[in-house]
Amino acid sequence: MIIDSGSYENVVSQEVVDKLNLPVEEHSHPYSLSWFKKGNEIKVTKRCLVSFSIRQKYFDEAWCDILPMDACHILLGRPWQYDRQSLYDGKRNTYTVVKNDIRFTLLPMKEKVTSKDVSKSSPSATTLLASKEFVEESRDFGIVLVLVPIVHTGASREKVEVATLLEKYSDVFPRELPPNLPPMRDIEHRIDLVPGSALPNKPAYRMSPKEKEKLQRKVEELLAKGYIRPSLSPCGVLALLTPKKDGSWRMCVDSRAINKITIKYRFPIPRLDDMLDCLSDQRCFLRLILEAGIIKSASSPMMSGKWPLKCLMAYLSGL
Structure with a gap:
């Protein structure tokens, strides 16, 4: 069915009248039309009363002239639009009609997407088919391919091998560092200072009581684990706390002063x-x-x- 504001008559297809066995009567004012179907002019001599519904919400009937057209089954022209006080909204593509003092809004039909149009449709278009459409598609193509996903619930072989390897060398990858400092080695790291330079000894940063409490707790924790020990060095390096994204605090050491008097050793790298x-x-x-x-x-x-x-x-x- 098409609503056409450019048509001055309501028209129904001859095919619809024959299949539904609609009662037909002679037209009171016969006339000729030529744009419904290619070829010569067609004489309009009969009409019938057609009852129709739109989306099972709007029910109506209209007198329509009978023509062997192939543009659509029913064409509602100016007579029906005049009787129903129709208004067209070009932006939303909707018609508003009034019947029995009740206002109805006719929405446009949604585009039907089939498997033939998948390659041409947008990525957001659905590609699901009803059972009847699926049977029709399978008859047209003759071959149906089924894709069955297989979900692996267990761990793969590679993951098992990696887990076994990590378990074998668990002492190399501990969740927490062992207490105390590492044992003495044959080669120990040493930082050489510029001869004759004065050792820095700056006062501590000013901090809030809350920050001071957290810093003291962190120092005591490191002392208990043996990672640090009381220093007898005349050099004083500043320590402070900086907030992390998770809300906790990270202790940082300001070594800029000591780095200025440290000898920078450089080793050549092969080309x-x-x-x-x-x-x-x-x-x-x-x-x-x-x-x-x-x-x-x-x-x-x-x-x-x-x-x-x-x-x-x-x-x-x-x-």
Whole structure:
């Protein structure tokens, strides 16, 4: 059915009249039309009373002229619109009509999307089919493909292997650091200061009682775990608290003053081009071996061309 404000007559298709066996009567004023169907002019000689409903909410009837048109089944023109005081809203594409002093708003039909239009439709368009439409689609194509998702509830083999490896070396990946400082090593780290420089000894930052209490609690916690110990050094380094995103506090040490009088040691790194030339076409590597041998000396296995390119890139990405 089409509502057409440009048509001066209400029209019903001859096919509808024949299938529904509608009662027909002679037209009181026969006339000719030519734009409903391609070809010669068509003589209008009969009409009938057509009852129709729109979305099972609006029920109406109208006298329609009978024509063998193929544009639609029912065309409601100016006579029906005049009787129902219809108003068209071009922005919302709706018609407002009045029948028996009741106002109705006729909404446009939603576009029907089938599987044939999926590739042309928007991403937000639905692609679900009713059972009847599915049967029709399957008859047209002849082949139906079914996609069945499989949900894996258990852990994959890779995850199990990783979990086993982490459990085997759990002492290397502890959830919390062990108490006390690490044991003495053969090579101990040392910070050398510029000879003759005065050691900084600045007063503490001003803080609120709440911050001071939290800082004291943090120092006592580190002392209990053995991570720090009372210092007898004449050098004083400032400590302060900074808030974190989760609302807790992080203790920070202001080492800018001591860093100014610290000797900066620099070690040359081999040229990238020379290292790439030495790697040759090796493919397998271990990052631990690379880190252990790349800086030691030029006579190491890495520099003799026995380690791969990927190993070098892994090391450089960690610098």
